[in-house]
Amino acid sequence: MTRGLPVLIGTLLAAAWSTTAAAQSLRIGEAIRIEPKARVDVDFRAAEVDDGDVDVDLARRRVGVSGRVTRHLEFEVEREVDGTGRWRDVFADVRATRAIGVRAGHFKVPFSREQLTGAGDLDFIDRSRAADLLAPGRSVGLLVHGRVARRIVGYDVGTFVGDGTRSRLPGPESAEPTVAARVTVRPRGGPRRAGAIGDVEIGVAAATSELRDGRASFRGRLTSSDQFFSPVLVSGRRLRVGGDLDWRPGPFGVRGEFLRADDARQHQGLMGETLAPLRAQGWYVSGVWAVAGRSAHARANDGFAVQGLAGLELAARVEQFSLGTPGAPAAQIWTPRAEQLSTVTDRAWTLGVNWTLNRLVRIQANAVRERVTDRSRIAAPGHAVWSPVARVQVAM
Amino acid sequence: MRATLSATVALAALLLGSVARTHAQDTAPLDAAALFDDGQLQEIRLVVNPRDWADLKANFQSNTYYAAYFIWRDRVVKNVGIRSRGTGSRSGSKPGLRVDFNRFDESQHFLGLKSLVLRNNVQDASQLHERIAMRLFARLGRPAPREAHVRLYVNDAYAGLYSVVEAIDKVFLADRFGQDGGYLYEYDYDPADAPYRFEYRGAQPAAYSPKPFKPVTHEQDPDARPIAEMARAITETSDADFQTAVSNYLHLEGWVAHAAVEAFLAETDGLLGDWGMNNFYLYRFQGTSVSTVIPWDKSEAFKAGVGASVWRNVDDVPPSNRNALMVRAMQQPALRGVYLDTLLWCATIADESGWLEGEVRRAADQIREAVREDRAAPFTFEEFEAEVQRLIDFAHDRGTIVREDVRRSPR
Numbered sequence: 185m186t187r188g189l190p191v192l193i194g195t196l197l198a199a200a201w202s203t204t205a206a207a208q209s210l211r212i213g214e215a216i217r218i219e220p221k222a223r224v225d226v227d228f229r230a231a232e233v234d235d236g237d238v239d240v241d242l243a244r245r246r247v248g249v250s251g252r253v254t255r256h257l258e259f260e261v262e263r264e265v266d267g268t269g270r271w272r273d274v275f276a277d278v279r280a281t282r283a284i285g286v287r288a289g290h291f292k293v294p295f296s297r298e299q300l301t302g303a304g305d306l307d308f309i310d311r312s313r314a315a316d317l318l319a320p321g322r323s324v325g326l327l328v329h330g331r332v333a334r335r336i337v338g339y340d341v342g343t344f345v346g347d348g349t350r351s352r353l354p355g356p357e358s359a360e361p362t363v364a365a366r367v368t369v370r371p372r373g374g375p376r377r378a379g380a381i382g383d384v385e386i387g388v389a390a391a392t393s394e395l396r397d398g399r400a401s402f403r404g405r406l407t408s409s410d411q412f413f414s415p416v417l418v419s420g421r422r423l424r425v426g427g428d429l430d431w432r433p434g435p436f437g438v439r440g441e442f443l444r445a446d447d448a449r450q451h452q453g454l455m456g457e458t459l460a461p462l463r464a465q466g467w468y469v470s471g472v473w474a475v476a477g478r479s480a481h482a483r484a485n486d487g488f489a490v491q492g493l494a495g496l497e498l499a500a501r502v503e504q505f506s507l508g509t510p511g512a513p514a515a516q517i518w519t520p521r522a523e524q525l526s527t528v529t530d531r532a533w534t535l536g537v538n539w540t541l542n543r544l545v546r547i548q549a550n551a552v553r554e555r556v557t558d559r560s561r562i563a564a565p566g567h568a569v570w571s572p573v574a575r576v577q578v579a580m
Numbered sequence: 581m582r583a584t585l586s587a588t589v590a591l592a593a594l595l596l597g598s599v600a601r602t603h604a605q606d607t608a609p610l611d612a613a614a615l616f617d618d619g620q621l622q623e624i625r626l627v628v629n630p631r632d633w634a635d636l637k638a639n640f641q642s643n644t645y646y647a648a649y650f651i652w653r654d655r656v657v658k659n660v661g662i663r664s665r666g667t668g669s670r671s672g673s674k675p676g677l678r679v680d681f682n683r684f685d686e687s688q689h690f691l692g693l694k695s696l697v698l699r700n701n702v703q704d705a706s707q708l709h710e711r712i713a714m715r716l717f718a719r720l721g722r723p724a725p726r727e728a729h730v731r732l733y734v735n736d737a738y739a740g741l742y743s744v745v746e747a748i749d750k751v752f753l754a755d756r757f758g759q760d761g762g763y764l765y766e767y768d769y770d771p772a773d774a775p776y777r778f779e780y781r782g783a784q785p786a787a788y789s790p791k792p793f794k795p796v797t798h799e800q801d802p803d804a805r806p807i808a809e810m811a812r813a814i815t816e817t818s819d820a821d822f823q824t825a826v827s828n829y830l831h832l833e834g835w836v837a838h839a840a841v842e843a844f845l846a847e848t849d850g851l852l853g854d855w856g857m858n859n860f861y862l863y864r865f866q867g868t869s870v871s872t873v874i875p876w877d878k879s880e881a882f883k884a885g886v887g888a889s890v891w892r893n894v895d896d897v898p899p900s901n902r903n904a905l906m907v908r909a910m911q912q913p914a915l916r917g918v919y920l921d922t923l924l925w926c927a928t929i930a931d932e933s934g935w936l937e938g939e940v941r942r943a944a945d946q947i948r949e950a951v952r953e954d955r956a957a958p959f960t961f962e963e964f965e966a967e968v969q970r971l972i973d974f975a976h977d978r979g980t981i982v983r984e985d986v987r988r989s990p991r
Contacts, residue, residue: 454629517659517685519647
């Protein structure tokens with residue numbers, strides 16, 4: 185906990201700065217609007233060494249700017265200020281009509297609902313294992329998007345230079361072209377509205393990437409970042425498919441998602457033979473309850489005044505994530521070039537409390553219970569692990 | 581692509597042939613002694629993905645493991661882990677290798693072994709130093725690793741002449757000492773580290789382990805307190821109490837005998853090395869505080885030359901470069917006697933029917949053709965022959981020189 189003092193001071197300074205900056209949206213006439221953005225997330229997790237200490241981590245430090253020039257051009261630039269200096273979103277979006285727009289730059293590959301949800305809007309501190317580990321990241325690409333059929337159907341179709349996940353190979357990811365498409369359906373069309381049918385959205389997505397020879401596959405990591413499945417070597421096509429549902433009628437909301445990815449392992453055997461593909465798949469179902477009602481929560485989320493408990497939410501999630509080769513017998517020996525890989529599964533429950541004080545500050549607390557079932561004997565022990573974690577978000 | 585396919589077919593045929601033979605002769609009574617039998621030139625084959633082999637050679641300073649098949653005679657061991665190894669001997673053209681049979685499957689053994697070392701011998705033009713030195717240690721009853729020369733093939737291509745060396749691990753401990761539950765440390769010398777010669781660094785175990793005493797067993801709880809207490813006893817006890825006090829922590833006679841064998845072998849990088857201590861393991865017997873020393877890596881043996889004094893690095897260097905333990909031990913008449921007697925014993929063994937010279941000649945004859953074909957070795961064939969001749973001369977003359985040195989030394 186002693187290590188957290190400088191972090192907390194930094195957080196408070198950031199909060200003060202962002203509060204001031206929040207009022208400084210720059211407008212030039214009606215046509216141009218520029219808004220600065222900043223985010224600091226501070227996580228409190230049980231230390232790896234069980235000495236009763238708490239690790240304090242600046243999980244996110246970002247600054248950026250977004251805005252629009254006329255009704256037809258929007259832009260966004262965001263960068264990490266955590267020492268890596270990585271660019272996050274750097275794109276321009278031209279919208280000719282509601283039915284068609286074009287986005288170009290560096291941004292998220294459209295695939296998973298949860299991965300596309302911004303950190304400030306997540307119901308839990310950590311994304312589900314499936315979304316976190318399987319969904320594509322950001323890449324340079326070109327995207328066509330819009331809503332058609334009386335705004336019932338939304339679509340995103342894009343081509344990217346990579347899938348935004350890390351490879352162990354040196355050099356740029358440009359040799360892994362990715363094509364992704366996502367379609368969403370709102371039965372009532374138009375913007376989402378409160379009500380049984382008006383606030384439901386269903387999505388399906390697919391993405392295909394061409395993986396470079398000798399690339400590392402997906403890996404398995406617990407919420408605590410401990411690894412339970414070491415990556416294997418893959419090459420060839422990576423095919424992702426997914427489906428999701430989001431329904432928020434009144435104070436209650438339900439969200440679910442299923443994601444699957446198959447990595448080819450062409451010529452990755454010890455003698456160059458092609459191996460059975462690695463399949464990574466997972467799902468989650470989560471529920472959230474705005475204790476004081478959705479409208480009260482929205483008020484807390486929109487204004488600067490602290491709204492007391494109006495912004496309180498209770499949330500729960502159950503999920504599963506597994507990796508292995510389909511049909512592999514139990515107790516296969518894991519190597520990076522193993523012919524078959526026994527399935528390793530992580531099952532988790534998450535209970536959470538979210539308290540949105542105002543539009544700037546949000547406090548989250550989660551308790552995560554995870555259990556790994558390992559048929560190959562190489563992963564973490566099979567006992568359940570509870571991981572408490574809390575986060576203070578300061579954002580504008 | 582065609583070349584890759586041909587290689588794949590050839591390797592598959594090799595592997596399938598080997599596997600077939602394995603099933604046919606699984607009951608053949610082979611044990612590790614046959615693998616380390618230096619009466620013949622052994623042959624080991626590794627099947628590794630060509631990209632992995634290229635990666636290992638390109639990143640030879642890394643300890644990354646790669647999956648491989650290990651083939652010896654008619655035995656095939658699947659899913660072994662191999663990695664580059666060594667300190668000064670690390671090489672990208674002829675990588676020294678560690679083979680862990682249980683890297684990916686904890687239950688997997690081969691001939692009772694969990695692992696072994698394929699030493700590349702790139703610091704020795706004769707490629708004989710290590711083998712000859714370990715033979716002498718073994719003749720004196722010291723717990724030395726077994727080893728033999730081996731032609732190594734990787735993906736059916738000759739990778740060079742190597743030595744297959746028994747790893748110092750729990751299997752070794754059980755075989756030599758009948759127990760494996762004690763604390764085993766590898767002396768881990770890094771050229772960037774300050775030389776260490778058993779000076780007392782204080783009572784904190786962290787001053788001794790994981791550096792320079794790297795735990796090989798009990799890695800999570802290396803318990804280096806006895807090493808710290810041993811260093812204190814070496815430094816702080818009176819002459820009268822020295823032998824009793826240090827014997828609580830170290831098999832002193834064994835340590836002195838080990839130093840004597842290295843002195844006979846004109847070793848420059850051992851217990852009394854030019855850069856502090858190096859190239860040994862320390863094993864603390866289970867349930868006791870007493871350790872013993874195990875020799876390792878004798879590539880630098882013979883390098884001080886046939887005329888090297890038996891007191892080299894003992895009393896012919898400034899006090900700050902002297903080994904604290906050796907200085908104190910040599911002040912004890914009994915231990916000094918052990919040192920000199922062991923040197924004489926080495927001389928006797930070496931000269932007995934020309935044993936040492938015979939060993940050099942026999943081993944050189946055995947490996948000559950393999951050396952000639954070894955394109956990865958950093959020495960020419962002419963340099964090999966010259967070094968072999970130097971070793972023959974050493975073996976011929978060393979006993980006489982050491983006996984005379986001992987005769988002149990006060991007891």
